[in-house]
Amino acid sequence: MIKAGHPDVSVARRCQLLGVPRPSYYRGPATRMRKGDQEMMRRIDRLYMEHPWMGSRSFADQLTSPEMPIGRGRIRRLMRIMGIESLAPKPGTSKRHPGHPVYPYLLRGMTIDRPNQVWATDITFIPMARGHMYLIAIMDWATRKVLSWRLSNTLDARFCIEALKEALLKYGGPNIFNSDQGCQFTSDAFTAVLKAWNVKISMDGKGRFKDNIFIERLWRTLKYERIYLKDYDNGADLYRDLTIWFRWYNEKRKHSSLDKMTPNEAYAQGLHNHNKAA
Numbered sequence: 001m002i003k004a005g006h007p008d009v010s011v012a013r014r015c016q017l018l019g020v021p022r023p024s025y026y027r028g029p030a031t032r033m034r035k036g037d038q039e040m041m042r043r044i045d046r047l048y049m050e051h052p053w054m055g056s057r058s059f060a061d062q063l064t065s066p067e068m069p070i071g072r073g074r075i076r077r078l079m080r081i082m083g084i085e086s087l088a089p090k091p092g093t094s095k096r097h098p099g100h101p102v103y104p105y106l107l108r109g110m111t112i113d114r115p116n117q118v119w120a121t122d123i124t125f126i127p128m129a130r131g132h133m134y135l136i137a138i139m140d141w142a143t144r145k146v147l148s149w150r151l152s153n154t155l156d157a158r159f160c161i162e163a164l165k166e167a168l169l170k171y172g173g174p175n176i177f178n179s180d181q182g183c184q185f186t187s188d189a190f191t192a193v194l195k196a197w198n199v200k201i202s203m204d205g206k207g208r209f210k211d212n213i214f215i216e217r218l219w220r221t222l223k224y225e226r227i228y229l230k231d232y233d234n235g236a237d238l239y240r241d242l243t244i245w246f247r248w249y250n251e252k253r254k255h256s257s258l259d260k261m262t263p264n265e266a267y268a269q270g271l272h273n274h275n276k277a278a
């Protein structure tokens with residue numbers, strides 16, 4: 001742990017290690033919200049699930065009305081808070097941290113057919129009755145099993161690292177770990193954990209929605225089958241409900257692509273077959 005004001009570690013270096021934007025070091029996690037922002041973010045989130053290639057201009061056009069015009073600047077501000085951007089390719093507009101390296105996408109043309117061959121991760125915005133949270137999940141690509149997940153009220157790297165360490169300690173390291181180019185995943189603190197486990201790092205191409213398609217489908221399933229049907233009063237209520245849902249998803253939800261097996265069944269059978277073949 002590095003204490004604030006440590007004489008040998010600069011503020012810039014502390015932020016780099018934690019994957020935290022430098023202004024957040026001084027500002028703290030709280031974000032000033034204006035009247036109506038939470039409801040507008042809920043509406044943006046629903047549209048984003050349906051049309052992830054749409055940008056701030058399109059969202060503003062869709063959400064505006066004669067009674068309530070919505071400016072593009074407001075949409076851009078809320079999208080930054082939500083941690084989302086259009087998935088449409090835009091040359092030279094990556095919002096990754098400029099000081100972090102980006103790794104190549106390693107999965108193109110690869111046959112992924114066994115547990116722990118490839119893991120994938122992503123972060124999504126979760127609206128609540130008052131406020132919002134961010135959710136990360138780590139998934140086994142071949143079996144769709146959710147290996148770990150975490151909630152946070154900020155978008156720094158710490159909750160991502162906690163989820164990663166939990167999955168590694170429970171299931172061992174995958175051959176390849178795939179993510180987008182977000183600063184949480186490109187941070188030294190996050191990639192150092194993967195390197196310590198000798199895991200190859202893969203990152204989606206900019207604007208490549210299908211590079212991480214299975215976890216995108218997970219978010220769509222979760223939101224339409226659970227999140228959008230409820231108004232969570234606080235983070236504790238959300239955590240309890242997600243615990244129930246993820247357990248159901250792993251243990252009970254059958255997938256046609258897995259020969260009608262659940263993720264848990266597919267993961268266990270895949271390990272058995274792989275070990276038997278070895």
